[in-house]
Amino acid sequence: MIEFGSRAPRRFDRPGRAWLSAAVLTMAMCSVALADEANMRDRAPARNARSAPLTLAQAAGPAAPSEPNTLRKLIGEALDHSPEIAAASHEKDAAGHRVSAAGALDDPMVEAGLISVPIESWRLNREDMTMKMLGISQRLPYPGKRGLREAVAARDAESVALGYRETVNRVVRDVKVAYYDLALADRSIEIVERNKQLVAQLLQIAEGRYSVGQGAQADLLKVQTQLAKMDEELLRMRRERRSMEADLERLVGRRGEIAPVRVAMPGLAPARLSIDELGEAALRDRPQLLGLKTLVDKNQKALDLAPRDYYPDFDLRLQYGQRDKMPDGAPRSDLISLTLAINLPVWRKQKIEPKIAEAQAMREQAISMLQAQQNELVAKLRQQVAIAEQSRESAKLYETGILPQARLALESALAAYRVNRVDFPMLFDSQMTVLNYEVNHAGAVVAFNKALAEIDQLTGRSVDQAR
Numbered sequence: 001m002i003e004f005g006s007r008a009p010r011r012f013d014r015p016g017r018a019w020l021s022a023a024v025l026t027m028a029m030c031s032v033a034l035a036d037e038a039n040m041r042d043r044a045p046a047r048n049a050r051s052a053p054l055t056l057a058q059a060a061g062p063a064a065p066s067e068p069n070t071l072r073k074l075i076g077e078a079l080d081h082s083p084e085i086a087a088a089s090h091e092k093d094a095a096g097h098r099v100s101a102a103g104a105l106d107d108p109m110v111e112a113g114l115i116s117v118p119i120e121s122w123r124l125n126r127e128d129m130t131m132k133m134l135g136i137s138q139r140l141p142y143p144g145k146r147g148l149r150e151a152v153a154a155r156d157a158e159s160v161a162l163g164y165r166e167t168v169n170r171v172v173r174d175v176k177v178a179y180y181d182l183a184l185a186d187r188s189i190e191i192v193e194r195n196k197q198l199v200a201q202l203l204q205i206a207e208g209r210y211s212v213g214q215g216a217q218a219d220l221l222k223v224q225t226q227l228a229k230m231d232e233e234l235l236r237m238r239r240e241r242r243s244m245e246a247d248l249e250r251l252v253g254r255r256g257e258i259a260p261v262r263v264a265m266p267g268l269a270p271a272r273l274s275i276d277e278l279g280e281a282a283l284r285d286r287p288q289l290l291g292l293k294t295l296v297d298k299n300q301k302a303l304d305l306a307p308r309d310y311y312p313d314f315d316l317r318l319q320y321g322q323r324d325k326m327p328d329g330a331p332r333s334d335l336i337s338l339t340l341a342i343n344l345p346v347w348r349k350q351k352i353e354p355k356i357a358e359a360q361a362m363r364e365q366a367i368s369m370l371q372a373q374q375n376e377l378v379a380k381l382r383q384q385v386a387i388a389e390q391s392r393e394s395a396k397l398y399e400t401g402i403l404p405q406a407r408l409a410l411e412s413a414l415a416a417y418r419v420n421r422v423d424f425p426m427l428f429d430s431q432m433t434v435l436n437y438e439v440n441h442a443g444a445v446v447a448f449n450k451a452l453a454e455i456d457q458l459t460g461r462s463v464d465q466a467r
Contacts, residue, residue, distance in 0.1 A: 071179050074252050078175050081253030088167040095160035103150030109137045125324040135319035148305040155298030162291035169457045176453035178248040183263045184446040185241040188439055195435040196230045266449045273385050282377055286460035292370040299363035306356040315341040381458050388451035391444045398441035406434045
């Protein structure tokens, strides 16, 4: 809440009531006109919110197709240019390419050499067993190993793909939140600037009354102090807005000098906030949970693969031996060899059983992580639904009750001040109360939309719907 104002009770009594009445009447007419303008501006977001939404958060977003930086356009820009999304996409592609490689055979081995060469003569035609050999070998895993290795890699690729979807949803959520924060900053600046004009009018009245001895010097000082505080507040708001704008540009992947981001204040669009329905959707569609379920399947496949190391692999070798002619010119027949070699998995306790225990522990870890994330998801969903409902009711209360009553109280204070039934501090406090309520109303609207953005991510709503 923005707090303004301080009290100063001292007054002076001198003639000049005719001038005072005219000045007060002028101020009252300006204030009423500006209050009507504020009413129209507060109702404008509700008209903008009648667009047909695709997600809960965008249901409350502005429908302004003519604006150069609508929420939908910024989300599309983030999907196309965000480095974080691009990195997740490349990781997904890399994981997909590992699937076929995991189930492929090892590269065959080619060998060449000389067999049984006598070291006394180093002649290749002296001995019958001397030959030039050319061979090829291929390792063949035990049946079932290749399929399980490919299945493990496929589950891993699926988990990475779901992680990509989660990254996209998170970036979209961040863009929405940054957009709404920037909209609140613009709305707050607008409200403070508009009320600053009214405070400037109050300063003119205070100066006029003080000049004719009808007002208090404390009233004049109070208004001057308030104007200085408003200027300082505007400087802070504009500085924070530049920071928010830079953060939004970073999220959408912008670089260099680009036109400033213009945003529109969201409204309060209808949104169904059933905990049961949203919880079911989250457990069914949230990419993070689906990725953890896939991780459980991957570790289960790894657990099925680990005991296969008890069985040997095979090395199949084919060799061709070419022999030279005998010293007398008689030919020798060439030879062919076919051999099969297997490894002996004898180091079971030191090698195989620890791998099985590791796979079992990894599977249990994935199951525990899934349960923990499900519990955390339901808790966060309840929190965000509570925030959304409370913010929506608070915003409606400001729209239908608090703000209209505060504006009526201000008009009543103006009328009473005109006939000297209300002192200046009460009139000034009424104006500051309207200012604070307007800022609180904008904050409640933005909090509602930010909660919907969080719900969209928690429930795993499709990014295609966000475009």
